[in-house]
Amino acid sequence: MRKVCIIAEAGVNHNGDINIAKNMVDVAKKAGVDYIKFQTFVPEKLVSRYAKKAEYQKKTTDVAESQLDMLRKLSLPEDAFVSLKEYCDEVGIGFISTPFDLESIDFLEKLGMDFWKIPSGEITNLPYLEKIAGTRQKVILSTGMSDIQEIKNSVKVLENNGTPNIILLHCNTQYPTPFEDVNLSAMNTIAKETGKEVGYSDHTKGIEVPIAAVAMGATVIEKHFTLDKNMVGPDHKASLEPDELKKMVSAIRNIEKAIGSGVKEPTTSEIANKTVVRKSIVAACKIAEGDILSEMNITTKRPGNGISPMKWHEVIGKAAPRDFNEDELIEL
Structure with missing residues (x-):
């Protein structure tokens, strides 16, 4: 300071x-x-x-x-x-x-x-x-x-x-x-x-x-x-x-x-907010194991403790490794 x-x-x-x-x-x-x-x-x-x-x-x-x-x-x-x-x-x-x-x-x-x-x-x-x-x-x-x-x-x-x-x-x-x-x-x-x-x-x-x-x-x-x-x-x-x-x-x-220092990075006081206000890739509807993940069955919602939406294109086209309920975090 x-x-x-x-x-x-x-x-x-x-x-x-x-x-x-x-x-x-x-x-x-x-x-x-x-x-x-x-x-x-x-x-x-x-x-x-x-x-x-x-x-x-x-x-x-x-x-x-x-x-x-x-x-x-x-x-x-x-x-x-x-x-x-x-x-x-x-x-x-x-x-x-x-x-x-x-x-x-x-x-x-x-x-x-x-x-x-x-x-x-x-x-x-x-x-x-x-x-x-x-x-x-x-x-x-x-x-x-x-x-x-x-x-x-x-x-x-x-x-x-x-x-x-x-x-x-x-x-x-x-x-x-x-x-x-x-x-x-x-x-x-x-x-x-x-x-x-x-x-x-x-x-x-x-x-x-x-x-x-x-x-x-x-x-x-x-x-x-x-x-x-x-x-x-x-x-x-x-x-x-x-x-x-x-x-x-x-x-x-x-x-x-x-x-401050001029360094742009998350501060201690805001770290806890990341998972609350950022989003993750979640199931937009029920997904069965083996279904191909697409824009029709996945979306992005809070919280942000799952797969980042920045990996959207890496997730599209992958086969669901298990059944997912609507709003459930997608896991690969």
Whole structure:
């Protein structure tokens, strides 16, 4: 069974409150995900004072404030991430945080994580990619807003600077993503063009698309979640609530089992059905010993514990070795 790595994206849905962040850790653990992911950034190093908000951000936050002001409200200090990492270790869930500036890369490297998660917005940030690659640690890279050549370019930068262990996540960065813009088939294109393992980072409403992505071969799924979609903040509306997150994880685990080995053969659970639903060659009427078996006196009926109908032409023309009653299994 192929195990899918499920990342529950807390992002900034803690609204800058460490207590909310810890509650989210509990929710993610209960849902059964592998990792909970946060975002680490120094607001002044991430955006300029002139940076505007995305349209989806304007709809769910104070329209008058700048993107910088919004991010200041949503950021957590370094000691909060130290506390969150310790709490994740305590409850038994993987901790990941995405760095959004070079300073945060240094901090998170010292804090220690199983892998780097690079967001879509940094896929063309050469200094950032080089610094991450220099750590020589596994990378999961989201590819939203990019074309295949940009993906190949970023992969080349990572590989040339010491990091060949890369998983690429197909992604659309619109919050929420319209279903007609998901283009899950692009996941297969990315795999074919780069030779890398692929996954999917989802921003659609609901849980159907990430489940479908697993069925199509995704080995990593990333999905935003929140404690309450009605909370104020840029990402809450496009996030799953706790019960939805749990349902998504359960469905993905079921799909993992359902994908199977690819070998087509009867399974243990269905072997007993063969004799019940398959057919055998039986007497269509009374047959006397020595009668020639023909389409007039034999037929096929359940159960399937006699001569297989696939041997029909081998049976036709043979002499009955004994008397047979109607519906009795033919024996030769």
